[in-house]
Amino acid sequence: MIYVKPLLTTAKRATVWALLTAFCVATARAQDAKLQIDHLNKLAEKAAEVVEVTLDERLLKAAARFLSQDNPTEAKVKEIVSGLKGVYVRVFEFDKPGEYSANDLESIRSQLRQPGWNKIVAVVNRRGGDNVDVYLKYHDDNIVGLAIVAADPTQLTVVNIIGPIDLEKVRQLEGQLGIPKLNLPKTDQEKGGKGKARGD
Numbered sequence: 106m107i108y109v110k111p112l113l114t115t116a117k118r119a120t121v122w123a124l125l126t127a128f129c130v131a132t133a134r135a136q137d138a139k140l141q142i143d144h145l146n147k148l149a150e151k152a153a154e155v156v157e158v159t160l161d162e163r164l165l166k167a168a169a170r171f172l173s174q175d176n177p178t179e180a181k182v183k184e185i186v187s188g189l190k191g192v193y194v195r196v197f198e199f200d201k202p203g204e205y206s207a208n209d210l211e212s213i214r215s216q217l218r219q220p221g222w223n224k225i226v227a228v229v230n231r232r233g234g235d236n237v238d239v240y241l242k243y244h245d246d247n248i249v250g251l252a253i254v255a256a257d258p259t260q261l262t263v264v265n266i267i268g269p270i271d272l273e274k275v276r277q278l279e280g281q282l283g284i285p286k287l288n289l290p291k292t293d294q295e296k297g298g299k300g301k302a303r304g305d
Contacts, residue, residue: 138242138250140265151204156196158283189268202258
């Protein structure tokens with residue numbers, strides 16, 4: 106028996122190469138939206154309660170299998186999760202103020218000052234409540250990631266979602282996959298304001 110190994114034509118090789126390149130670029134852009142937050146794990150020793158979620162794309166797909174298509178809420182969550190590359194959450198609740206420092210937050214905020222990240226929500230509570238910042242990571246006009254930093258004197262929350270996501274989808278994910286309920290306000294764009302919410 107004679108085996109004949111098919112050869113790719115130049116055109117086919119070029120097509121395959123282009124597809125591989127596009128895949129690698131898309132993957133790299135998504136990974137650019139992943140924040141380095143592992144340094145926060147040291148706060149667990151001081152915290153009274155800790156929530157840690159680390160779900161990459163493989164684990165998200167596995168988790169989605171447990172969501173029912175017959176349940177409208179779970180079906181919607183499953184649809185959103187199917188397009189995500191990762192969900193990373195850290196929540197630390199402390200018994201008293203002063204257990205985390207500005208330096209702990211600065212290492213995250215410095216990443217969020219990098220090109221592509223745009224702050225779309227900023228809530229400042231001068232009475233000691235939650236201060237919340239929400240950022241979207243854009244590539245061209247496409248959203249490739251989201252980050253939320255919520256801080257009050259006795260609680261610190263960081264949420265980093267990789268993939269096509271927006272605030273409405275985040276609201277639907279609250280209470281799922283370890284994402285806490287954050288009561289996020291609507292942006293001007295969501296309220297009917299004109300233009301894309303971008304900029305710091």
